Amino acid sequence: MNIQILGAHNCESQNSKLVSLLIDDTLAIDAGGLTSSLSFSAQQKLKAILLTHQHYDHIRDVPTIAMNFASCGSTINIYSTQSVYDALSTHLLNGKLYPNFLEWPQQNPTIKFTKIEPYKLEQIEGYSILAVPVNHVDLTVGYQVTSADGKRLYYTSDTGPGLADCWQKISPQLLIIETTLPNKYEEYALQSGHLTPNLLKQELTSFQALKGYLPQVITVHMSPSLEKEIEAEIAAVAKELNNSITLAYEGMQLHL
Ligand SMILES: [Zn+2]
Ligand SMILES: [Zn+2]
Numbered sequence: 001m002n003i004q005i006l007g008a009h010n011c012e013s014q015n016s017k018l019v020s021l022l023i024d025d026t027l028a029i030d031a032g033g034l035t036s037s038l039s040f041s042a043q044q045k046l047k048a049i050l051l052t053h054q055h056y057d058h059i060r061d062v063p064t065i066a067m068n069f070a071s072c073g074s075t076i077n078i079y080s081t082q083s084v085y086d087a088l089s090t091h092l093l094n095g096k097l098y099p100n101f102l103e104w105p106q107q108n109p110t111i112k113f114t115k116i117e118p119y120k121l122e123q124i125e126g127y128s129i130l131a132v133p134v135n136h137v138d139l140t141v142g143y144q145v146t147s148a149d150g151k152r153l154y155y156t157s158d159t160g161p162g163l164a165d166c167w168q169k170i171s172p173q174l175l176i177i178e179t180t181l182p183n184k185y186e187e188y189a190l191q192s193g194h195l196t197p198n199l200l201k202q203e204l205t206s207f208q209a210l211k212g213y214l215p216q217v218i219t220v221h222m223s224p225s226l227e228k229e230i231e232a233e234i235a236a237v238a239k240e241l242n243n244s245i246t247l248a249y250e251g252m253q254l255h256l
Helices: 040-044 062-072 082-092 164-169 183-192 197-211 224-241
Strands: 002-007 020-023 027-029 048-050 076-080 111-115 122-124 127-133 141-146 152-155 174-178 216-220 245-247 252-255
Touching: 027 141, 040 062, 062 076, 062 082, 076 122, 082 111, 127 164, 164 197, 174 197, 183 197, 183 224, 197 224, 216 224, 224 245
Parallel strands: 027 048, 048 076, 076 111, 152 174, 174 216, 216 245
Antiparallel strands: 002 020, 002 252, 020 027, 122 127, 127 141, 141 152
């Protein structure tokens, strides 16, 4: 399984994209930095997009990628929860901001949207996909992706602490987890459903206690202006836990 980090941050600039992961060039998770990172031909290789929750930084490129597919007369499969469907159809693809690609063209809509249920294993484009809820807004799900040869990653999406129930359901070799803020903003992180390096340490400690091992850890969704501080604090956590924890960056390639 080849994993490319298209976007690794929670704020966008020329060098910083919103969170998007690309697996084997065909399966994307979250759509913060899809069209801004991929050429038209790379976009056409996409077979499915999994969305974790409705916050704009995770769904931003759904209208733009749908527009690109519509202009080629092709369709794109999107999988997510009912609440993401509702947010897309009400606020973005509502015929005012963008055409309603969920229902247009009438005979063959550009977006084939499939609703997923938490804890229900789905077979999507050759991968086993398990949506497992985390602690963020409404129903936010992370995705465990298992390839045909048994390689497994779990991406948390945005989440606050308290992931013990989630850890019970998954067993990844690679954990892609958010760390939005440095330790000094813990109170704000807790209010807004995000993690700091200290909170990450607690969650990884709970993972190890429950599962008996620690996976390779990659962090995403960092605030660019605070990244140096986050990086130093994460290095301390990695040392303490004696485990590999690396901050993701745009264009990072991982292989499982
Ligand atoms: Zn969010
Ligand atoms: Zn976010």
